[in-house]
Amino acid sequence: MGVHVHATVNGDNVEFTCPEDEVLLDVLRNRLGLTGAKEGCGTGDCGACSVILDGRLVCSCLVLGAEMNGKKVETIEGMADGGTLHPLQQNFIDHAALQCGVCTPGFLIAAQALLRENPDPSEEEIRFGLAGNLCRCTGYDKIVRAVQAAAKEMRG
């Protein structure tokens, strides 16, 4: 039978039919070709699938595709402005805040959500704000520094 969905993803209109039990992560990756969000666990523990749904940071593996209907989705693919990287993206590169990079899209989306809510976070607020995203390579040191630098730059 399926569910008919209309939504906006990174500013573009999308329309599709999907099974009732298909999760948003699979919609993005398998139907819309947006493989930036990753499945690290499928149970909402690792944050690699993080996207922003109507302004709210969510694990897309815990959201049904059906719940997208009529809503606005922001993924990593929409973060840069054409060829210009977002300050968070540029600072991640400049501060070597990634090694294997698989957790990076999730961290960038989570950091973006954090800074929208709190443009001048303390180190502790950054660490707790990003505690829902797992990284196994970096020990988080350079990630926190990159977010601090980006936040400063974005405050102007």
Add this chain to the structure above:
Amino acid sequence: MSERVIHLWGALRPLVGGTAFVKIDAATIAELFAKLIERYPGMESHIRRGVAVSINGEIYRDNWGTPLPVGAEIYLMPRVPGG
């Protein structure tokens, strides 16, 4: 005296009658392995699975053409994997 003194780690010693070292006349790692297998056939499965050779403290895992200088300190060690 062109025989090299080859030190063996614990697991290899039963294959040579229990001694901690053997004397083999071999100019390269390849020659050493060939002669060891010839003299002690039980060595073959170890060498096939992987044996590293330490020559004066430098560990060679693969280069069987590496020469064995006379008088060098030579140790056979398990071919250690990394992660």
Add this chain to the structure above:
Amino acid sequence: MSLDSMNPKLVEKKFKVIGTRVPRPDGVDKVTGRARYGADASMPGQLIGLVLRSPHAHAKILKIDTSKAEQLTGVKAIITSADLPDHTGGDRAMMDILENCMARGKALYDGHAVAAVAAIDASTARKALKLINVTYKILPHVTDVDEALKHGAPILHEYIYTEGLPERPTAYSNWNKHGEFGHGDVVAGFKEADVVIAKSYKTEQTHQGYIEPHSVLASVSSDGAAEMWVCTQGHFVYRNHCAQLLGMDANKLRVTASEIGGGFGGKTHVWAEPLALALSRKANRPVKLTMTRDEVFRCTGPTSSTSIDVKIGAKKDGTITAAWAELRYHGGCFPANWAELGAMTAFACYDLKNVKTVSKDVVVNRPKTAAYRAPSAPMAAFAVENTIDETAKAIGMDPVDFRIMNAAKQGTKSSYGPVYGPIGIGPTLVAAKNHPHMKAPLGKNTGRGMACGFWFNFGGQTCVDLNVTPDGNVTIAQGTIDVGGSRASIAMAVAEEMGITYNQVRSIIADTSSLGHNDMTDGSRGTFSTSMAAIFAARNAIMVLRERAAKTWDIPLAEVEWKDGAAHATGAGHGNRSPLSLKEIAHTAGQTGGPIAGHSELVADNAGVSFATHIADVEVDPETGRSRITRYTVIQDAGKAMHPSYVEGQYQGGAAQGIGWALNEEYVYGKDGRLQNAGFLDYRIPVCSDLPFIDTQILEIPNPNHPYGVRGVGETSIVPPLGAVSIAVTNAIGVRQLHVPMSPPRVLKSIQTKKSE
């Protein structure tokens, strides 16, 4: 071509590019989501593969009935071990791999693959798995290392007769290998000692914990050729193993490595890949097989849990007179040599007159173990460093001074046999002693601990192809997987060698059909060996560039020198010739002899041993037993840091994994032999709020066996944390910690036991 140019020995040089912090070539792709990992590729007509796994820790498989599943619409292929005939030619190690990929008559662990399905979508594949009927006869199981050694323990394999004993045993058992290392006379040494400290330790099983699950996309064509897209630390090894296991020629299987989302030793082994190929061959369509997180924990290759006894004897003046250890590790359900490796590393940091280590490797009903970053060393270091710390306390000596006094140095006979060349443990200890961290005041309920660690590091088979483009730039094709940024370091080495800028060089990872064999990225060999090969390939290309310049100028080759990215005519009479740049020579390459390239196929050896010392401050909550790292410092010798940010990243990442191992991570097995915590919620790795900034100090004692002095660095930093953190907790609560991880319940028990004394 001069043989000297292929000399790996250290060259004294003032670097222009090496040591700077350049941006990495894959950076933009990774921050925009464009980079493609294992599960990010698809092929037209692909099927989805899923695996059926044993719910029992140990069981005979009496019957597998796939008939109902085969009738389900949308199911295109089902395989069991019957579809994986034995092509191993009697190679027991390859048979273990094959049997681990799919059970052959016996399920050996909870999660052992029993059958696999390929269907038109995941939903159909899941339904098909439920329709496969397996009849098991449950057998008694054993999951603990010491239990497996006991008389009467359930036996996994009837072909294991302990290797390495003076006489081969008459009965089979779970004990597959006995090992011994050491020199001197420990009995006499203990007699000489003023204090003797003997302790027993346990460490629990941990997983590498990479965020990306294993994923493979396999496509076998009816003419026997095949291709595979897979996340792996070694696509050449995967190719060789898969080809052999499936009875294919290696050159017919083309493997392309995706970007890898973490490996740490856990992606050096095949699990799902042969199954995907077998399914694709049977269905005659591509098959995409991605593991779930549950499967990653339950059914891939975690590291070993261990049981270790250590005894150290010392004089009051601080001299260690004897050191002994017995290490018991397991390989999961197939024989391995991890305890033997632990026995080699256990006392490697120390200069000992009398030392003996004994190892016992056993099998248990757990998944086949794989390497995890400096495999076997962290556990041995935990046990030894705590005993060293206890010994220092017993003679009233500062723990750092005690280590400095007994530290291995050039000329020391190592505990595993050979004599050391120039090594860095002394410098890391002295640097630790003088580091501001050591003098910083301690907070409430906080203890400080330091520990050292050692790892071998390797070189291995490496191939690099360098090509000069017609517009005067350089491409590098390397075969060693980039796990942490080595593409940048390789490009830097070429830029340095050729006297051009970093931006003129671009490095990619080539597929298995485009290069000769490359060993896996393990053993901290990635940057070390690939940079060496890249340097030789660059020197090779420079020779060709000089030849082209000589031809263009019509002068002897000996009168052409390559400097600062251009050919210069040297010698009398050539003074007025303008240099020919790389760009200019490239532009006319077609007329001077064709495309310009440089190659290198080599076996890099002597990556140089790497030592590290870590300092940890840990605050322990006396009411909950919860520990918090308040400060952490890593001091390690890198030989030469090609890209300091990436070296720091390795130090910090390894330390974080060690901290997780020390405080929270463990496999919990139930009485039923099943893994209870196969997910990130209950297998608790460190999160951002658990850790402070991790300070790093890079020492540079050049490796004499690399042109730029580079040592392997990736693994050593996971070796000291278990020791440093446990000693810190010990100092915080006044009770020696003997069991890792020091989870809150364990620490609370220590606190309460001490209170009641």
